[in-house]
Amino acid sequence: MSATTITAKDVQLLRQRTGAGMMDCKKALEETGGDVEKAIEYLRKKGIAKAEKRADRAASEGAIVALMSDDAKTAALVEVNSETDFVARNEEFQALAKAVASQLFGDASFDGVVTVAQEGELMKQPWHKDAGKTVADVVKEASGKTGENVVVRRYARFKSDGVIGSYVHHNGRVAVIVDVEGGTGDSVKTLARSVAEHIAAGVPKVPLGVNREEIKSDIIDRERRIYEEQARTAGKPEAMIGKIVDGQVNKFYAENTLLDQPWVRDDSKTIRQLVTEASKESGSTLTVRRFARFQMGEE
Secondary structure (H helix, E strand, O other): OOOOHOOHHHHHHHHHHHOOOHHHHHHHHHHHOOOOOHHHHHHHOOOOOOOOOOOOEEOEEEEEEEOOOOOOOOEEEEEEEOOOOOHOOOHHHHHHHHHHHHHHOOOOOOEEEEEOHHHOOOHOOEEEEEEEEEHHHHHHOOOOOOOOOOEEEEEEEEEOOEEEEEEEEEOEEEEEEEEEEOOOOOHHHHHHHHHHHHHHHHHOOOOOOOHHHOOHHHHHHHHHHHHHHHHHHHOHHHHHHHHHHHHHHHHHHHEEEEOEEEEEEEEEHHHHHHHHHHHHHHHHEEEEEEEEEOOOOEE
């Protein structure tokens, strides 16, 4: 791909994801044939971009709704988007978002996360308030009423044998549900809530997985390539590079693995230690099984 085929939109996308300068982004795209993912790696190897931002920013407003059963064993999370905050704050829009969440909450056949709602079954289902329409029909009608593109972006529904914790940030733009297995008492509920709050905070990073095994090998391979290139560029002796890379990879794991992260409320202990303490208090072995985190305007 020649330099002339690199568009301003391509450059802007790369800038959003790396924070690098315009000319650096343009050069990176030219060097990598216009491949954005390779361009990100190129910039990081050069030390121009410290790390890829966790997600693409999207020009979207809307509502994230979390519903929880009284026994804390079932939870639903739905993000519905509009184009403007004006529509997002509209009572009808808010009611629509809650109604979609209610529909999902009542669907006992589904357990999991759908990151692209249009690819899931929810949109095809008969609307619980009018079986003559589908969920997609109702959302389309909302678009017609508001004059904006209204979409269900993504959704999650967890059914647990243990306890589900949820947390919605006060601004309504970040919400999390967490599935903790192994117990059901008050100490377990407190743990689930604390972990959900921690994940919502996204400190030091929004976790990529509960444990190291959940972080994809291609992500780790990419990080290793970048750390090796950076070490060589810095003139480190070849004999030391392996240890340097291993140290950097361990740091990456610690920042991106939920159980290895320092707890946002007390960084002297990790989430793993928090789970161990709650296990002792509850008299059972507790496990964080999974989580879902939705943040408005992020992929």
